Amino acid sequence: MKISKEKFGQSFDALTAEYQVIAPVSEAGAVNFKAAKSFSEVKQDYLNSKLPPKSLLFPQHEKLLSYVKDGKDITVKNELKVGKTVLFGIRPCDAKAMLLLDKVFKNDQYRDPYYFDRRDNSVIIGLACNKIAPTCFCSSMGISPACSEGSDLLLIDLGDSYNVEVITEKGKELLASLGELAELSAQEQALVDTVKSAQTTSKVDVSTITAKLDKMFDNSYWDTLHEKCLGCNACSFSCPTCHCFDISEEVIKNEGSRVRTWDACMAPLFTLHGSGHNPRDKKKSRWRQRMMHKFNYFVHNNGDIACVGCGRCIKGCPVNMDIRQAIDGVNKAEVVVD
Incomplete structure (x- = not known):
């Protein structure tokens, strides 16, 4: 099934009223993930962003809590503020990376609330790779340019439209707000099949x-x-x-903050x-x-x-x-x- 880019763009702009929408945008000659107010800002044909979108779930620098000491009393304030977020244009390698980070921040004994509050409130719209950079070797890692792992919806660029694949219940719920889908033509289905069967040009053996x-x-x-x-x-x-x-403590007199930094x-x-x-x-x-x-x-x-x-x-x-x-x-x- 497909949706026209014109219709998707209108839906994208409407989403910004309800969600914080993060997407790849061109900035100072590089592509990075930023808050986007309009679909016209989005860079769609990029090979890869300069920095990974993991910072959307695991910020490079974040204040975990703040505190004030008054005599023997200490008042602690949690600094986490999370709203509903749509992450658009996430490449398959980065979507898979988020699944790996999930294993780091949650185990049998511990669940990181800062990471998972962002994770649980985010919907990931993956965007398959129609072009492959010479530095890519994702197929050697068990991924493909159209891998759906880690995405809630996966889009494949067909030129004037997107092929849409629903992966999770989150994706299914979001799809309802994107508009009615249409059937693929034979030519478009052939393009989807080509992208899904494509392999990276770079190979490396990690089997042993x-x-x-x-x-x-x-x-x-x-x-x-x-x-x-x-x-x-x-x-x-x-x-x-x-x-x-x-983890560091930043303290001035009787006030302080606990900060996490990469x-x-x-x-x-x-x-x-x-x-x-x-x-x-x-x-x-x-x-x-x-x-x-x-x-x-x-x-x-x-x-x-x-x-x-x-x-x-x-x-x-x-x-x-x-x-x-x-x-x-x-x-x-x-x-x-x-």
Whole structure:
């Protein structure tokens, strides 16, 4: 089924009266996710946003609570304010990344209310990829340019219209406000089939990487992998699945706030202890941690590789480090078998 872009645009503009609508917009030569007041602002033919939309659920900097001390009394105020949100134009890799973040912020013992209050109040309209960037390798991660995982509705661009696929009950409810759908023509159905069967041009083998890394903690491969790295953290901050953060207290006299801010395992101060000891004081150990976490630890803890093949870390690295080459290096490394 399809909806014309003209009709969808009218529905999109109407949604802004009831929802905060976040969409990809062009800003200073890059595409990023921002609040959009009109469909005319939306960038639809982008390859990928510069920064991942994870910040919509897990902000780069957020105040968790504030407090005031009056003598022995302390008054605490929760700072979370969440409204209904529509996230439009989320690429399949980023929608899948949100499912991985769900596993981080909720387990048998803990549920992060700040993340999930935003998550539960958001409807995700995914937008399949009609074009593939040379840095993309999502199909190697079990995703495709038209993967529906993580989306509530999935759209495929047909030129003057969108193919619409309902994925969840949230999506079904939102669809009712988008207007009546029409049948696809044979030519449009052929285009949908082409997009759904498309594969990324970049391939990397991760079929045995988790088991291989089980035996590679002390491998000599790590001695050279990190050599070009500047430690700038561009890879971590542009990654849709990285989720390290720091908690700090900002206090002035008798008033204060508790703040959560993105951090990264590639940062030299990330593991610095109060004693002054730092177990990962070298780039070698930090690069090993990045690879082990994404392709080994996360798999053992959550059942998935913590990479969706979006290629942002490749595109954003100032010294052209390529995680695909790092994966290939692990695959080729010699491992001593017990």
